[in-house]
Amino acid sequence: MLENILLLPVETQIFYAVLGFSWTVYLWEAYLSYRQRRIYRTTTHVPQELGKIMDPETFEKSRLYQLDKSNFSFWSGLYSETEGTLILLLGGIPFLWHVAGSVTARFGFSPGYEITQSLLFLTLATLFSAITGLPWSLYNTFVIEEKHGFNQQTLGFFLKDAVKKFVVTQCILLPVTSLLLYIIKIGGDYFFIYAWLFTLVVSLVLVTIYADYIAPLFDKFTPLPDGELKTAIEDMAKSISFPLTKLYVVEGSKRSSHSNAYFYGFFKNKRIVLFDTLLEDYSPLNKAGEPQPGQPERDETPSEPITKPKNKKQGCNNAEILAVLGHELGHWKLGHTVKNIVISQMNSFLCFSLFAVLIGRRELFVAFGFTESQPTLIGLMIIFQFIFSPYNELLSFCLTVLSRRFEFQADAFARGMGKASELYSALIKLNKDNLGFPVADWLFSMWHYSHPPLLERLRALGNVKQD
Secondary structure, eight states: HHHHHHSSSSHHHHHHHHHHHHHHHHHHHHHHHHHHHHHHHHSHHHHHHHHTTTTHHHHHHHHHHHHHHHHHHHHHHHHHHHHHHHHHTTHHHHHHHHHHHHHHTTTTTTTTTHHHHHHHHHHHHHHHHHHHHHHHHHHHOOOOHHTTTTTOOHHHHHHHHHHHHHHHHHHHHHHHHHHHHHHHHHSSSGGGHHHHHHHHHHHHHHHHHIIIIIIGGTEEEEEOOSSSHHHHHHHHHHHTOOOEEEEEOOOOOGTTSSOOOEESSSSTOEEEEEGGGGGGTHHHHHTSSSOOOOOOOOOOTTTTTOOOOTTTTOOOOOHHHHHHHHHHHHHHHHHHHHHHHHHHHHHHHHHHHHHHHHHHHHHHHTTOOOSSSHHHHHHHIIIIIIIIIIHHHHHHHHHHHHHHHHHHHHHHHHHHTTTTHHHHHHHHHHHHHHTTOEEEEOHHHHHHHHOOHHHHHHHHOGGGOOO
């Protein structure tokens, strides 16, 4: 069989090698997910070592939530892999390229206007992806997340948000792509250096402006009010020379009851963003069912019980929030953010360098149905998405391993600040609030978990009673 494959034209070998590797990765991922689903199905009682961390009710809720998510992931992954295979086998990419060319020709653009055709192709491709992915996103939001008490969106809000995301994405993607294609075309022998520098600048600009100009298009950001928490955060930042300039609370509760926190910014202009669902004193979910100002309190009787939220979240108190931020600031102090940027840009430079070597190979284009032309955008897609896929899988695994190492180091940093006990309790609360399942298959965990499992993090924090 191998001899027969080697007798095929090289472009055919490339095509089936790409297809074969794609299905190999999918089957590997499906096997890992199967192992983890087996854990969800069989671990129906709280393990003894988790007895003091998780109550049986929360354990069962998290088990069922993660099982539903895993089943959904299996079917959506199977659909995605099948769709991608059919697109390749039926020549969907060259077909869409010719459609884009026909449309631009009607508006008087000759085939020489490759960038114009590329932008239309990109718009049509992302529109197709958005439409085919919409039913899966709807099911995930309004069935799975709704069933387990996380979804806070209405259908109208969801659809409006989806349209807004598509428009904003196009407003960023199309100008950036057009400039990148132009740089590659005029860059000469060293175009890959100029292309890499351009993508570096774009990524830094986007990271800088995201929370100030892009994120507010979707969520409401308000300054954290003056008070004990704000003062404590500012003091902690000052103690490690973190150049904090602004503190925000984002209204994440209108979208989901999951909680989060992050910081962003470069040099001496750092900002911290806290989700309202993370803050025990600010989360609207904790206030549901409470009497509003001016309203009398109701007596709870068997005939008229007080309405309670379907999935009330606990959130974290101020000391625990400081511990969580101590962990996040540890990433900054230990240079994890800079290291990730350096790794990302080294990888980007390597990929552009290899792209420069491969872009002239006609057989790569012929393999995917482009026998008469070699469009630059299609070359980027073929090489970065298909040819580099084995390398990308290996890199992704290595980054996952590195991320877990960074998480342990950031936890140790927070402990060094004297916040081990508070971080210990915060991790338990966040795991409970987000219905994280604390038992994982070792192989699934090793391959997928960018953050260490809860028990491993708690063990690493040590005996907090001695702190």
